[in-house]
Amino acid sequence: MNNGKKPGSGSAGAAKAFGRLLKFHRERAGVTMEALGRHTSYSKSQVAMIEKGERRPKDHFVEVADRVLGADGALKEVAETIAPSGVPAWFEDYLGEEAGAAAIHWYENHLVPGLLQSSRYAEAVFRCAVPALDEVEIDAAVDVRLKRQKVFHRTPKPHITFIIEMIALTRPIGGAEVLKECLHHLLDTAGLPNVEVQVMPPDRCTHAGLNGPFILLETAERRGQLVYVEGQGGRYFLSEQPELGDTFTRYGTLRAQALTPEASTQLIEQVAREL
Secondary structure (H helix, E strand, O other), X not given: OEOOEEOOOHHHHHHHHHHHHHHHHHHHHOOOHHHHHHHHOOOHHHHHHHHOOOOOOOXXXXXXXXXXXXXXXXXXXXXXXXXXXXXXXXXXXXXHHHHHOOEEEEEEOOOOOHHHOOHHHHHHHHOOOOOOOOHHHHHHHHHHHHHHHHHHOXXXXXXXXXXXXXXXXXXXXXXXXXXXXXXXHHHHHHOOOOEEEEXXXXXXXXXXXXXXXXXXXXXXXXXXXXXXXXXXXXXXXXOOOOHHHHHHHHHHHHHHHOOOHHHHHHHHHHHHHHO
């Protein structure tokens, strides 16, 4: 652990093990990532993601890489331990924590949070991915995202709050009709007794969330706290002080700066009507 930043492990370990083995055989064979990409129809960045354990290898990739790198079946054997789940390997640890959390607090500034997305909105989000996902990957990812929403209804019910920037509620990902459908889905979820949604008005002169989105988790039976951060430079959990306490304090300040849940509901209803 480094400065409280804990990279994912757990169920993503098989993908990481495959990535390390792939890199070992690639370097032993004197094959560059670009060359392996040409053989497998992958880009250099996609090969790099597989080597880091951040992307699952497909059967075609495994078959070709094993042959080109002379791995004698070693890559195939390890690849069989990677269970496809419709999510990137690096996200599996977070999903495990989310599913059993006693409380989830989410600040989002780019799009409707995943737990609040409708099916068509989620599909539109995944179609924005770069590098592009294929149809099988998109279908699997949407399925996982929708199944995550069972967390609202499990027993004991978790306390779940959201703070969402106004732009995330007006950006027409998928088109106006898709966004409107998603906003109605969001409002239905916000009506649950264990859920609160607040909107951050765009005209604030001070703002505690300028460092970007994050998710706070209170673990099962409130035995511990975690912060999940995801961005261009990587993904990690914060689990040590002072970063942990600072981020929880930051979320409290954001709640005070945002509109009340009641005012937020009225604003989201207005946005949906005007679409």
